[in-house]
Amino acid sequence: MRYGWARAAVWIFSFLALASAPMFLGWIGPTPPRGLGVEIGVALGFVGLGLLALQFLLTGRYRRVATSFGLDSMLQFHREMGMVAVLFVLAHPAVLFVTDLEYLEYLDPRVNLMRALALVGGTGALLLLTATSLWRLAFHLSYERWRLVHGVLASIVIVVGVAHILQVGHYVAEPWKRALFVLIGAGSVGLLLNTRVLRPWRNRGRRYRVESVREERGDAATLVLVPDGHEGMRFLPGQFAWLTLGASPFSLQQHPYSFSSSAEAAPRQLEFTVKEEGDGSAAARAVEPGSSAFLEGPFGYFVPRRDSSIGCVLIAGxxxxxxxxxxxxxxxxxxxxxxxxxxxANPTLADTIFYEELQELEGALNLRVVFVLEEPPEEWSGEVGVLTDEILARNLPDDPVRHEYFICGPEPLMNIAESTLKELGIPQRRILSERFNMV
Ligand SMILES: Cc1cc2nc3c(=O)[nH]c(=O)nc-3n(C[C@H](O)[C@H](O)[C@H](O)COP(=O)(O)OP(=O)(O)OC[C@H]3O[C@@H](n4cnc5c(N)ncnc54)[C@H](O)[C@@H]3O)c2cc1C
Incomplete structure (x- = not known):
């Protein structure tokens, strides 16, 4: 993370404050006293709900949140906090049942059919949400279907959670408190609808046209997009956008791609270079010139400083x-x-996207390019093998601390690069990473 500890501390404090807000809200005003075990059980439920509600904010691509952290860090945090939320929510009934077996009544359909159905259904949705996130491929879910299922299940869980609080009513007797809890539930679902429905709706007039598609090395293709009847999009080099191909911005096939063109060519012309991975990228690679496209962005903080007194080392695979x-x-x-x-680094020369162009750029810039090939052609003078700490260390500039570092590639390469740079004493704030593979 490039931002200082002070800013990180503000984010962490805000996150904790918001997560525990439902609990403090419940505590405001007179409430009949109960045993410590019950209070702890209830507090776990309130914090669990607060954490669940925050997940909608974390994944909603809100610029303030999204530009402070990378998408990969944000989704990693979402995954971890999601698991913490699940543990809190499940611990809530567990602690109550251990404290007083009478709480089992909440699950008894003979006492209250609707309540029992809602609680069993809500818990089932929470468990399914967790299982499909941890083992998406075992459920044979494509990424797109998984995202749809994830949103629907998360909405069910938050609505059931708020309904449960209102129905129990112990801490929310006052109308204003009830209204605030309704707002938490409606707000969470509203954030999701905003991301998945309202934003594409607002974007429908900002169509782009695929001007051309250029085949590249390494099963990749560069899509050249031009704005169709609007001013286009500006971005900072290193940022990315969500690309939807086709006549409608509402497609489930929406994927993040880094801009590969110059920020100076924007907003009139934008390029994305797509490597075939699965169905979405295969469709992007095969797109016909003249097709429509929609963009949401720009996002990301994988961006060099404007100040040119600090050099850049780019480590890519x-x-x-x-x-x-x-x-x-x-x-x-x-x-x-x-x-x-x-x-x-690449397996072979045939996989080395932009090979010729990068050599040309060496002449135009104060740039040194080091190609690393696992299986080089004959008479290869570059580095050979996978990227190791030794290859990296011997190719870094003489004064490595006076540079900032950008790492983007497959997971093993990123891990090696990050650990080597740390061992060399490069400050963490100078090391920026972008992970393409997130789930
Ligand atoms: C910030 C960022 C920038 C990227 N830039 C590029 C780029 O410039 N060029 C390029 O070729 N690839 C890039 N990617 C990767 C690209 O988004 C995935 O390869 C693509 O989404 C794969 O989708 P698929 O349907 O082809 O494959 P699938 O087999 O469906 O998915 C393969 C993996 O890609 C990821 N993925 C798939 N769909 C999405 C989605 N909608 N949102 C988030 N992750 C998803 C998941 O980790 C998934 O496991 C980038 C990814 C990120 C996060």
Whole structure:
């Protein structure tokens, strides 16, 4: 994370305050006293609900949140906090049942059929939400279907949670408190609807046209997009956008892609370079010129500083070179004199996207490109093998601490690069990573 500890502390404090807000809300005003066990059980439920509600904010691509952290860190945090929320919610009835077996009555259909159905259904939805997230492939769910199922189940869970609080009513006798809890539930579902329905709806007039599709090395293709009747989109080099291909912005096939073109060519022209991974990227690669596209963005903080007195070391593997290409093309258009080094690893030369162009950029910029190939052609003078700590260390600039580092590629490459840089004493704030594979 580039931002200082003070900013991180503000985020963490705000997150904890918001997560525990339902609990404090419940405590306001006179409530009949009960045993400690019951109070702890209830508090777990309130905090669980607060954490669940916050998940809608974390994944809603809200610019303030999304530009403070990378998408990968944000989704990682969402996953971890989601698990904590599930544990809190499940601990809520467990503690109550252990404290007083009479609470089992809540699950008894003979006492209250609707209440028992809602609680069993809500808990089932929560368990299914967790299981499908942990083992998506075992459920044979494509990423798109999983996202749809995830949103529906999460909405059911939050609505049942709020309904349960209102129905028990112990802490929410006052109308204003009831209204606030309704707001938490409605607000959470509203955030989801905003992301999945309202935002695409607002975006429908901002259509792009695929001007051309250029085949690249490594089973990749570059899509050139131009705005169709609007001013287009500006971005910072290294950022990404969510791309939807087709005549409607409402498709479930919406994928994040880094801009691969110069930020100076925007907003008139935007390029994305897509490598075939699954159905979504295969469709993107095969798209016909003239087709429509929609973009949501820009997002991301994987962006070099404007200040050219600090050099950049870009460490990429495979299609992870796309944000690096955007940075290099932007520097070239800006005649930026900063010291640059790109260390780019691939299995073979045929996989090395932008191979010729990167060599040309070496002449146009203060740039050194180090190609690393696992299976090099004959008479190869570059590095050989997978990227290791030794290859990395011997190719870094002489004064590595005076540079910022951008790492993007497959997981093993990113892990090696991150740990090597840390061992070399590069401050954490100078190391930025972008992970393409998130689930
Ligand atoms: C910030 C960012 C920038 C990226 N930039 C590029 C790029 O410039 N070029 C490129 O080729 N790829 C890029 N990717 C990866 C690209 O988004 C995935 O390869 C693509 O979504 C795969 O979808 P699929 O249907 O082809 O494959 P699938 O087999 O459906 O998915 C493969 C994996 O891709 C990820 N994925 C799939 N769909 C989504 C989605 N809608 N949202 C988030 N993750 C998803 C999941 O981790 C999934 O397991 C980027 C990813 C991120 C997060």
């Amino acid at each position: 495979g299609v992870g070179v796309t944000p690096c290409r955007s940075m290099l093309r932007t520097f070239s258009d800006r005649e930026d004199p900063r010291e640059l080094c790109l260390i780019y």
